Amino acid sequence: MQCKNLAVAVKLWALLCAIIGISLTSDTVLTCVLSVLGFAYLATQKNRRLLCSFGIFYIFLAALLYLIRFHNLHMVIFSEFYVLMFWNLSPVFIVAWDLITTPPGELSAFLSRIHMPTPIILGLLVMFRFFPTMKAELKSVVRSMRNRRLTALGQVLCHPAASCEYVIVPLLLRCLQIADQLSVSALARGADYPGVRGSYYGKALDWRDGLWFTLWTVGTAAFLLVGGVRL
């Protein structure tokens, strides 16, 4: 299903509200109110994938909290501290993840509109491309290593330093090559043009954006009023 993204400005505002709410609240457990608001926010954008993954994780955290509170559950690795920390920070994770998975074109359109310098916009676009590209390259390196029989357990255990080198050196060389090719590609397509950058997307604010701007503002204010502010 195609996501119906809200405007980037609203997403940034939602993130700011979530951070303020989480930072100032004195009732940690009540942050579930902001999380529910976050889930509704994802549902409105039809971001089903994020909704499902965060939803399952949140239900898991809720179950752990219940067991910790009422059945004295103690875990060695994922202790109570971490459970509460993730529970508390969930609204920020939800909103932040939604923001960073916004199509890069929409982000660059927003940055162009606020007259952000082109080198910063291009830097952001490169950053968004870098991680998936390096992930694909890493997969390719590991596949080649398997083809050359360099991933056998005996090989890795007997020559750990060499095994690391086999991964890191081709990856670094590829990284340099990609950086070089990206520079060439950018300059050949006018990246050094001195004027203001245009945008294919440039979404105008609509009633949904206005609604969610209001909901996050009112929701966070109400949350802080009811839950109390930590001073």
Place this chain on the structure above:
Amino acid sequence: MIEIKNLCFTYSDCKKGVQSIDLTISDGECVVLTGPSGGGKTTLTRLINGLAPNLYPGSLAGSILIDGQPLWELPGWAIGRQIGSVFQDPKSQFFSSELRGEVAFACENYGLSKSEIRIRTDGAISAFSLNRLQDQSLDVLSSGEKQRVAIASVYALSPTIYVCDEPASNLDDEGAERLAAALRKLKADGCTLIIAEHRLSWLSGIADRFIYINHGSIRWERTAAQMNRISSEQRRADGLRELIKAEINKLSAPGGNTAALCTKNLCCRRKRTEIFVDFNFSLYPGQITALTGHNGAGKTSLALTLAGLWRESGGIVEIDGARHSAKQRRRRIWYSSNDTGTQFFTNSVTEELLLNADRSPERIDRARQLLKQLGLYEYKDVHPASLSGGQKQRLSIACGILSDRSILIFDEPTSGLDGGNMEIIADVLQSEAKQKRTILIITHDMELMRRCCDCAINMDADRKYQGPV
């Protein structure tokens, strides 16, 4: 009009470059730069589109005039507006992970209005028949599809001059024909086309003039009519590919007495997508089999599955009559990827050949012979990363041959190679087949197929085996 006068350029980090280039290209003309790999074609394209010496530093003499104006006096962005550049490897040049963002990239950089960007972007997407890819990530497209996206992103800006560096090297015949149609349209619109290319047959009817570049200088120029009269001997002596697409004799399906490899109802599914289903075929020792099909048909997926680098989602693979798991197959089957960027792990070509193998005098001698045969002996001590694309492809083939595996799979081993190197690879593969090794080549290269393949398997669009080509 482009006027190049006594142009000399030498890269600052090596001795390569071009010397004494004098060339005039009229508006609306299509000029093909051809010649052996490493001859200077790419350097000349980089000089014309201003990337050298701006991004590729070096010493420069002579001049390039665009409509009477010296190229070096123009800022880089002004050159980019007039001269669109299409590169050989599109995948690492994308700035966006989605189609519209990538095609719109240049228009966005030049600050065009939103409506103008949309019209141009959507027009370019339609012109290159990319509409069906709108909702897919660019990372999952086939190499041919990626190349069409790269060309569309230049087309959207409507430059008057197009400089293309081997744009068809990864395209299948249909893709090359589609590209040829697009270039024909550009030419009809009055655009000037400068194309560095080894594959020449797809340019038939588009190219007005062929410039042969070797050792950094222009050796000869011929019109399209003169090129059509060139003899096969002359063409081979110059290391050129075929000029006219010759029909290949129908290759039969693989056949023989005892199959070296046999698949039964082989299926591959990745992320809920059926790549191929119920694939049945056999490969026989001593035969070179071509695996053909459109870009995106699943050829590479099949090769990865056969080689045990991907796990099959159904069916079985038998080697010498016995079922083999993915792990077992990795010991018996070699796979050379089309992308050679991440295939090498050591500090020298020689070390690469002997990686993970015994260093017996016989093997060292065999490695030496192979390097000589593949024209890599003079590079035996250099780092594999410093080799050219074609040299890396040959090194990858050499590694496969020196492995002790009886079944060898090569993915597009001749893409972007000149005629001379294609002949060398064909000879080496034939000599390995004579040693009763089983060879499967994924290829779109009809010339290679005619030169060395004994039989063929075709994967059609619905990812099922279709029998002989």
